Amino acid sequence: MPEADNLVADALVAARGTDVRAAERALDRLVVGDAPAVDAALLARLRRGVGRLWPRGWQPVDLDRIAARRLDPRTARLVGEAVAAQRAALPGPVPQWFDEQVAELGAGWDTEVDWLNRWAARAGVDRITALRDAVDALSLVEGLPPIALLRPPPGKAAAAPRVSAPVSGSRMLDRVRALLAKAESTTFPAEAEALTGKAQELMARHSIDAALLDATAERPDQPGGVRLSTDAPYAAAKALLVQEVAAANRCESVWSDDLGFATVLGFPADLAAVELLHTSLLVQATAAMLRGRNERRAKSGSRRTKGYDESFLNAFALRIGERLRAATEAANREVAEERGDDRLLPVLAARSDAVRERLDTLFPGVTRYRLQVRDPEGWSSGTSAADRASLDAGAPPRRSVHGRR
Numbered sequence: 001m002p003e004a005d006n007l008v009a010d011a012l013v014a015a016r017g018t019d020v021r022a023a024e025r026a027l028d029r030l031v032v033g034d035a036p037a038v039d040a041a042l043l044a045r046l047r048r049g050v051g052r053l054w055p056r057g058w059q060p061v062d063l064d065r066i067a068a069r070r071l072d073p074r075t076a077r078l079v080g081e082a083v084a085a086q087r088a089a090l091p092g093p094v095p096q097w098f099d100e101q102v103a104e105l106g107a108g109w110d111t112e113v114d115w116l117n118r119w120a121a122r123a124g125v126d127r128i129t130a131l132r133d134a135v136d137a138l139s140l141v142e143g144l145p146p147i148a149l150l151r152p153p154p155g156k157a158a159a160a161p162r163v164s165a166p167v168s169g170s171r172m173l174d175r176v177r178a179l180l181a182k183a184e185s186t187t188f189p190a191e192a193e194a195l196t197g198k199a200q201e202l203m204a205r206h207s208i209d210a211a212l213l214d215a216t217a218e219r220p221d222q223p224g225g226v227r228l229s230t231d232a233p234y235a236a237a238k239a240l241l242v243q244e245v246a247a248a249n250r251c252e253s254v255w256s257d258d259l260g261f262a263t264v265l266g267f268p269a270d271l272a273a274v275e276l277l278h279t280s281l282l283v284q285a286t287a288a289m290l291r292g293r294n295e296r297r298a299k300s301g302s303r304r305t306k307g308y309d310e311s312f313l314n315a316f317a318l319r320i321g322e323r324l325r326a327a328t329e330a331a332n333r334e335v336a337e338e339r340g341d342d343r344l345l346p347v348l349a350a351r352s353d354a355v356r357e358r359l360d361t362l363f364p365g366v367t368r369y370r371l372q373v374r375d376p377e378g379w380s381s382g383t384s385a386a387d388r389a390s391l392d393a394g395a396p397p398r399r400s401v402h403g404r405r
Contacts, residue, residue: 054153237313244321300380311378
């Protein structure tokens with residue numbers, strides 16, 4: 001290996017170890033090494049490391065999320081620059097979704113000449129700090145495990161997906177977004193529930209239309225997947241909310257606790273519903289939790305909130321899940337009666353089977369993560385926030401989410 005490559009390799013090994021002095025000495029050797037050669041070696045290794053992640057299931061947004069979770073904001077931005085640099089070096093056509101995700105990161109790439117010093121100037125740091133950030137970014141990139149491959153990565157040929165949603169679907173999604181925006185802004189829980197229920201009904205009907213259309217297609221859709229963040233605090237409760245929303249929309253969810261996300265598997269229309277509803281419900285749940293916490297503090301003066309908050313969010317997720325499933329089942333019955341189409345139930349059942357088969361293929365080692373409710377008051381308040389018509393929460397059940405630790 002050339003000297004610069006050896007210096008980078010030594011710095012990386014030292015950074016992963018527990019000897020702080022050894023790490024600093026390795027960094028010092030990078031600092032006094034031939035700067036252009038060191039920068040080129042760092043960039044080449046970052047590009048290789050990032051490029052190896054795509055066939056291992058990672059997508060640009062996933063890498064950005066884990067970088068924000070594990071690194072400081074400045075170093076996380078450097079990971080984004082490495083993604084842009086790797087994209088610039090990719091030969092041949094690249095999937096549109098991939099370029100869209102790279103664009104979402106907001107990281108540009110213009111030149112390899114003096115790239116690290118240019119980045120340091122933009123970040124307002126000296127060269128030593130920039131080198132340390134580059135080593136930390138490289139340590140993260142090279143240390144990530146394989147995850148489920150949800151889309152063909154760049155460099156792998158794939159058939160173009162069939163567009164199953166008609167133009168009216170986008171108008172329907174706009175209506176759903178408007179309903180959910182109102183639900184998020186209102187201070188009346190009953191109104192928020194009604195608006196969210198209506199949004200779920202619209203999404204369920206859209207899903208049925210897409211399913212029936214897809215059943216007659218020459219090249220029908222296949223289950224895909226999305227990943228939704230479940231970062232702390234209360235990551236388990238957030239994963240439960242994802243699972244409940246997913247179940248109400250004929251999707252399956254698996255929580256990767258150590259990586260900070262839940263993977264949702266389903267058909268395109270159903271995945272769109274899960275993304276929209278989960279984002280809105282998380283906003284609603286958090287706002288309701290904060291109101292309940294303040295009311296509790298005013299009454300009892302208690303400042304211990306962790307057990308209350310977690311129990312609140314668990315109860316909210318479970319009750320909202322019940323309401324969403326009820327809305328979906330009602331929409332199914334109404335559409336079946338309106339159309340008199342005996343294909344509906346078999347088509348929906350076949351799609352659910354396909355999603356479960358996809359789950360078994362991608363996650364053969366899935367386990368259960370058991371959730372416990374530790375604060376009865378938080379449980380009662382969370383249930384009431386999700387369903388004001390039923391104030392008697394009853395005994396909190398033990399529930400679990402699919403997960404990989």
